[in-house]
Structures are given as C-alpha cells and as structure tokens.
Amino acid sequence: MRTAFGRYTIHIAPDATLALPAVLDAAGVPERRFIVSSPAVWRLHGDRFRKLTGDEPILIPDGERYKHLGTVGRIYDALIRAAADRAAAIVAVGGGVVGDVAGFAAATFLRGLPLVQVPTTLLAQVDSSVGGKVGVNHVMGKNLIGAFYPPSAVVIDPGLLATLPRREFRAGLYEVVKYGAIASRPLFDRLVSDLPRLFAHDAAVLMPMIAESCRIKAEIVEQDERETGLRRTLNFGHTAGHALESLTRYRRFRHGEAVAYGMLVAADLAVARGLLRAAERDRLAALIMQMGPLPQVGDLSAADVLEAASRDKKVIAGQLHVVLPTAIGATVIVNDVTEEELRDSLVHIGLRAGPAEEHGD
Numbered sequence: 004m005r006t007a008f009g010r011y012t013i014h015i016a017p018d019a020t021l022a023l024p025a026v027l028d029a030a031g032v033p034e035r036r037f038i039v040s041s042p043a044v045w046r047l048h049g050d051r052f053r054k055l056t057g058d059e060p061i062l063i064p065d066g067e068r069y070k071h072l073g074t075v076g077r078i079y080d081a082l083i084r085a086a087a088d089r090a091a092a093i094v095a096v097g098g099g100v101v102g103d104v105a106g107f108a109a110a111t112f113l114r115g116l117p118l119v120q121v122p123t124t125l126l127a128q129v130d131s132s133v134g135g136k137v138g139v140n141h142v143m144g145k146n147l148i149g150a151f152y153p154p155s156a157v158v159i160d161p162g163l164l165a166t167l168p169r170r171e172f173r174a175g176l177y178e179v180v181k182y183g184a185i186a187s188r189p190l191f192d193r194l195v196s197d198l199p200r201l202f203a204h205d206a207a208v209l210m211p212m213i214a215e216s217c218r219i220k221a222e223i224v225e226q227d228e229r230e231t232g233l234r235r236t237l238n239f240g241h242t243a244g245h246a247l248e249s250l251t252r253y254r255r256f257r258h259g260e261a262v263a264y265g266m267l268v269a270a271d272l273a274v275a276r277g278l279l280r281a282a283e284r285d286r287l288a289a290l291i292m293q294m295g296p297l298p299q300v301g302d303l304s305a306a307d308v309l310e311a312a313s314r315d316k317k318v319i320a321g322q323l324h325v326v327l328p329t330a331i332g333a334t335v336i337v338n339d340v341t342e343e344e345l346r347d348s349l350v351h352i353g354l355r356a357g358p359a360e361e362h363g364d
C-alpha cells in the first residue's frame with residue numbers, strides 16, 4: 004500500500020525492507036546511505052539491510068534515556084569520520100527513539116541530509132515515523148529540542164514486529180486505539196474483534212491496521228503540519244498520559260500505557276460533562292482492559308499528576324487544551340477543563356485523592 008503524503012511516500016508491505024534499495028532509488032535518495040540503528044535491532048534484523056550500503060551502520064543505544072544531544076553527537080562524529088557529504092542520506096532503522104534521534108541528526112548535519120525512516124516497533128510504524136517530527140529530550144523535559152523534518156520515504160515492514168516483545172507491541176496498539184477513538188469507529192470495532200489475531204501477528208489484520216493508522220495520522224498532519232489546530236486531536240489521552248510518564252520519571256510506563264490511562268481519564272471527564280455517553284466510555288475501557296494489564300497507578304496522587312500536567316507543552320498561553328471524546332470516532336478540543344474535573348477523573352480511574360505513597364521508580 005502507498006499513501007502519498009506531502010513530499011513523501013509511506014510504503015507498507017510484507018518484506019518491504021527487502022525491496023528497500025529499489026524504493027530508495029525510486030525516491031531519489033542519494034546512493035551513499037548511512038544506516039543508523041541500535042545494537043539490539045541490528046542484531047535481530049541487520050542482515051536484511053546489508054545490501055543497502057557499503058558503509059558500516061552507525062549503532063546508537065535506543066533507550067529513552069539515550070535520547071539526548073550526546074547521542075546525536077555520536078552520529079555526527081561517525082558521519083564526519085566517514086567523510087559524509089551532502090550526497091549522503093540517513094536511513095533510520097529502529098523504534099521511535101532511533102527514528103527521532105537519527106532524524107534530528109539528519110535534519111541538522113550539513114543543514115540537512117535526506118532521511119528515510121524504517122520503523123521497527125509498532126509504535127514507530129503507526130505513529131512516530133509518520134508526520135515529520137524529529138528531536139531529542141533535554142534534562143528539563145521530553146522532546147524539547149527538535150525540528151519538523153519530513154523524510155524522503157517511510158518504509159514499513161510489519162514482519163519486523165515478529166521479534167518485538169509483547170509489552171512493546173501492546174504499547175503501540177494503544178496508539179491505534181487512539182486513532183480509532185478520535186477518527187474511526189470502524190477501526191475501533193475491528194480492534195475489538197481482531198485482537199487475538201493481532202496479537203498472533205496475523206498479517207491479514209496487522210497490515211491493514213497499520214495502513215489505516217498511518218492514513219489517519221497522515222491525513223490529520225497533512226491538514227495541520229505545525230499543530231495549530233486539528234493535529235492537536237492526536238493528543239487525545241496525552242494530557243494525563245504525559246503527566247503520568249513524567250511523574251514516574253519515564254520508568255514505570257511505556258508511552259502507550261500512559262496514554263491508555265490518559266484516554267480513560269479524558270473519557271471519564273467527557274462523560275461527567277455530558278459530552279459522551281457512558282456506554283461509549285465503557286466500550287473504550289473494555290477494549291483497553293481486554294488488551295492486557297497496565298502498570299498500577301493506585302499509589303500515585305491526582306494532585307501530583309495535575310501539577311505535572313500544568314508543565315505540559317499543551318499549555319498554550321496558560322490554558323490547558325484537552326481533547327475530549329464525544330463518541331467513539333469523534334472529539335472536541337476544550338480549553339476550560341478545571342483542576343477539579345481532572346482530579347475527579349484521575350481518582351475515578353484509580354489514583355489517590357490524598358497525598359502520594361513513595362514512588363521511587
């Protein structure tokens with residue numbers, strides 16, 4: 004499948020990575036191609052990419068804690084040592100961390116080298132590789148340093164997911180739930196009915212699900228590349244989600260897991276406001292529960308989450324913009340959510356109303 008989107012094409016096919024050289028030639032990607040990957044991903048899948056380039060891969064560690072300028076610097080060092088010039092391109096092979104870090108290096112080295120994204124996690128295949136955002140964290144906050152830098156191509160091979168740990172797979176699936184919840188009731192309903200086949204990595208359901216997710220994200224981003232309006236709907240579940248992640252110092256939750264809680268909070272708040280029928284919230288909650296266990300939140304305090312939320316990038320001119328569902332497949336963005344409302348919903352999904360227990364993680 005192909006989705007033409009702005010200046011680049013998203014290729015999704017079983018074994019798409021085996022056709023990579025031809026795809027990159029067709030996209031006009033320069034022939035000197037530097038692969039940036041992580042040792043873990045390269046060990047599992049490096050063989051597929053050896054024919055792409057005569058240059059050694061640039062391997063960077065891919066934990067969230069390595070997503071900083073120091074790692075970008077290591078990529079620059081390797082490029083300079085290999086005498087890379089403007090006739091070179093970067094091919095990012097990995098999860099969202101590799102894609103964001105390598106993408107930022109590509110955006111900035113020699114004022115920009117062509118970039119190809121080859122996402123290897125479900126989250127990266129349905130979310131981070133599409134939309135042209137690249138960047139790294141600063142000690143003071145996540146993704147504070149970055150650029151809008153569309154790739155020359157995105158090549159998605161669902162076969163790469165075969166080696167992905169189940170928890171990572173689930174973490175990506177929550178973002179697919181998000182797409183269904185904000186934009187597509189049919190996608191949501193298919194998730195409900197196809198869940199066992201998805202967990203079995205059945206290509207007949209996995210491929211269309213990834214393609215539909217990319218289509219939804221691409222369509223939204225195309226209309227609002229710089230996130231002034233519509234793109235904000237992609238932040239559904241991310242207000243409370245990001246706050247939960249930062250409060251637990253990015254150690255307890257995979258991003259998607261925190262977003263799953265965030266979606267439950269937003270849905271609860273929407274029901275309390277009379278914007279969403281309780282049955283719709285229950286459908287969303289049932290799907291999330293059906294997908295498997297989430298890390299616990301019972302020791303966290305709603306007040307601490309509120310404080311973390313107030314430091315969020317989604318605070319624009321002092322107002323917190325919150326995406327609320329009005330049905331499965333439809334949302335509204337509001338900017339008048341009160342602390343009390345958020346606190347009540349956080350408590351409803353299981354957080355403490357009182358002070359926190361120690362959470363050293």
Ligand SMILES: NC(=O)c1ccc[n+]([C@@H]2O[C@H](COP(=O)([O-])OP(=O)(O)OC[C@H]3O[C@@H](n4cnc5c(N)ncnc54)[C@H](O)[C@@H]3O)[C@@H](O)[C@H]2O)c1
Pocket residue numbers: 041043044047065066067070097098099100101103123124125126127130131132133134135136137138146163164165166167168171174258
């Ligand atoms: N740019 C964007 O628009 C955007 C959107 C969403 C998320 N993100 C970013 O994406 C990052 C999260 O990405 P992620 O969830 O992919 O995490 P990740 O890149 O840390 O990868 C998760 C783990 O999976 C391993 N892995 C990767 N591919 C594998 C495979 N095929 N088989 C086995 N193991 C594999 C990695 O080694 C890593 O340990 C965050 O930093 C987030 O900020 C960016």
Ligand SMILES: [Zn+2]
Pocket residue numbers: 130178241258262
């Ligand atoms: Zn997300």
